[in-house]
Amino acid sequence: MATATKEDYREEDDHRGSSIRRCDQDQEDKExxxxxxxxxxxxxxxxxxxxxxxxxxxxxxxxxxxxxxxxxxxxxxxxxxxxxxxxxxxxxxxxxxxxxxxxxxxxxxxxxxxxxxxxxxxxxxxxxxxxxxxxxxxNYCNCKRCLRIPGIFKYEEKTISEREKFKHYCYILEKLLPWLKDFHEDQMAEKDLEAKIQGIDPTKLVVKKAQCGLDERAYCDNCRTSIVDFHRSCPCCSYDLCLYCCRQVRQGVVPGGYGKPLPQFIFRGTKYFHGGPPQISSPIKPDEPEAPHEATREWKADSDGSIHCPTGGCGSATLELRCMFEDGQIYKLLKTTSAIVGSHDFAKPPDASSSCSCFSLPPHVDSGSSMLRKAAHRVHSDDNYLYCPIARDVKQGELQHFQEHWTKGEPVIVRNVLEFTTGLSWEPMVMWRALREKKTRAQVENFDVNAVNCLHWCEVEINIHQFFTRYAEGSPGDEWPVMLKLKDWPSSTNFEERLARHGAEFNAALPFKEYTDPRSGILNLAVKLPKRVIKPDLGPKSYIAYGFSEELGRGDSVTKLHCDMADAVQEAF
Structure with missing residues (x-):
């Protein structure tokens, strides 16, 4: 019978241990x-x-x-x-x-x-x-995470030399001086009238300062125009009236545009909405213009020029003259500006009556020019064309040429502005994904917004998720075709906050940044306002619409070029 020594047991243990280690290693390798x-x-x-x-x-x-x-x-x-x-x-x-x-x-x-x-x-x-x-x-990934990363793309701000800055500042002063003179004359005329009403010498009249904080925006309660300095205010109800409306009241004109005929919607039958002829049984008389309130219609100034508060206010007190700035501040500003303009040899700004270089021999137009686009067919006219440069040429220096058209109040169309962007998608579904919060998806999908029905010209309430779904898929087969438009959604206050990437993309595509840059445009007057005051709404605003270009021959949902209360830039994507 074989016997095993301690050495044999030790060798067997070592062999068993090595086998176990090898098995463990094989298992680890397998895992x-x-x-x-x-x-x-x-x-x-x-x-x-x-x-x-x-x-x-x-x-x-x-x-x-x-x-x-x-x-x-x-x-x-x-x-x-x-x-x-x-x-x-x-x-x-x-x-x-x-x-x-x-x-x-x-x-x-x-x-x-x-x-x-x-x-x-x-x-x-x-x-x-x-x-x-x-x-x-x-730099144009449109996944949810990349769309929400702030500062991933920053547009390049245009660098301007000190000499160019001085030139631009001189241009601003040259343009604003005539307006500042008229503004000061209107205020002095109102001050003289107030002194006459009170029966005192104009030099002794002290205009009280209005109680308006820096975080408040003063505007006329009648025409909704911003109030800069002099205005009339009710001491009882704080009803404010700008000087322009005061002048209209004294002239016997009903302020606010009352009395003008307003376009009314005329129902032409159901078949008309499907491309058929209108069904009009009898001539439709135009609706009577909207009549103002009886007290507003009789809103007249007294013989001495004083104005009473209308029914929109308290209807009893007399409006008193108020100011926003310290007494004499506008005059000091006018005096300083006149001295600067008189002491420097400024380059003459473009004349509104002069012909532009786009026109070879007025009234004959170089119709073959690549910078012109025909916009009208008026006979014997030299203003049938619009200035339409390419973004690449604008970047190389077309500012003075642009100013020649801008001085005349002409719209300008700049082509191919997307060449200087990253190419981020502006599809509504991409924008909706950027806006949608991950934790509140159900709340956003159940959120209703007001959209404009461009076929019926009325406002409708629609689910925001349904709106974007129909944009991509169209209307269901059992429903009428629709032409819907979302106006100013999301609001400009939330646009760059919730659509940071798209906001940067929009700014990168802006032409003539000296005027259009909302942060550093050297010729943008809104940028020059003090930081402590409320600035006007500079946007951006979005117009999202869908439908055929001319659905059923009854109109379309495309936002046309139009005049706003202030100069605006519209980018079409």
Missing amino acids: TKEKIIDIDDEEDEPRAGRRSNGSRRLRNQRPLGSYTDEGLGDEKMTKKEKRTFMVSLMCHQCQRNDKGRVVSCSKCKRKRFCIPCITRWYPQLSEAEIAIKCPVCR
Whole structure:
């Protein structure tokens, strides 16, 4: 019978231990082959209804090459080196890994996009172009996360030399001096009238300052125009009236535009909305213009020029003269401006009556010019064309040429402004995804907004999610075609806050930034206002509409070029 020594038992234990260690190593190698580390773990967001531990994601990842037992057993291979052999199927756009083949970016070597997302969200890019440079590297990725990253793209502000700044400031003073003179004369005339009403010498009249804080905006309660300095106010109800409306009341004109005929909607039958002829049984008399209130119609000034508060206010007290600035401040400003303009040899600003270089020999127009676009067909007229430059030419220096047309009050059309943007999509679904908060999706989808029905010319209430869905899919087959327009949505106060990327894209496309830049435009007067005062609403505003260009021959939903209360820039995407 064989006997075993202590050495034999020790050798057997060593052999058994080595076998156990080898089995443990094989098991560890097997587990390493099955589990792949996600190199974008810190970037991908967990989706609702899916496990956040990454187990499902790990099983769907594939290795670029196979590991050998020797390589896996070699402890010199670090974790980072092992990760270079792995590739993930996680799409950066939709954050899913079950949509099949993905295209990886060779530039950043980190982002991937699945074929369905490329087809839907980036139809302008081919797979080869994305493989060379993905949308993230191109700075116009429209996934939810990238759309909400503030400051990812900042437009380049135009640098202006000190000499150019001085030239622009001189241009502003030269243009504003005539207006400032008229403004001061109107105020002095109102002050003389107030002194006559009170029966005192105009030099002894002290105009009381209005109680208006820096965070308040004073405006006329009749015409809604902003009040700069002198105005009349009711001491009882604080009803404010600007000097222009005061002059209308004294002239016997009903202020506010009452008495003018207003266009009224005429119902022409149901068939008319489907392209048929109008059904009018008898001539329709135009509606009577909207009549003002009886007290407003009889709103007249007294023989001495004093004005009583209308029914819109208290209807009893007399309006008193008030001012926004200190006494004599406008006169000091006028005196200083006149001295500066008189002491410098300013370049003569463009004359509104002079012909532009676009016109070769007035009234004959160079119709072959690439900077002109025909806008009218008036006979024997030289203003049938609009100045229509290309954005590339504008950037190289066309400001003086632009001022020649702007002085005449002509609209200007600039083409190809999107050449200087990153190419971020302005599709409404992309904008809606940027606006939608992840935690309040249900609340946003149930949110109703007011839209303009351009077929019936009325306002309708529609679900915001339904509006954007119909934009992409059209109206259901059992419903009438619709032409809806969302006006000023989201509001300008929330546009750049909630659509930071689109706001930067909009500013990058602005032509003639000396005028249009809302932050640093050197010729933009709103930028010159003190920081402590409320500035006017500079936008941007969005107009989102859908429908045919001329649906049923009854109009369209396209926003036309129009005159606003202030100069405006409209970009068409």
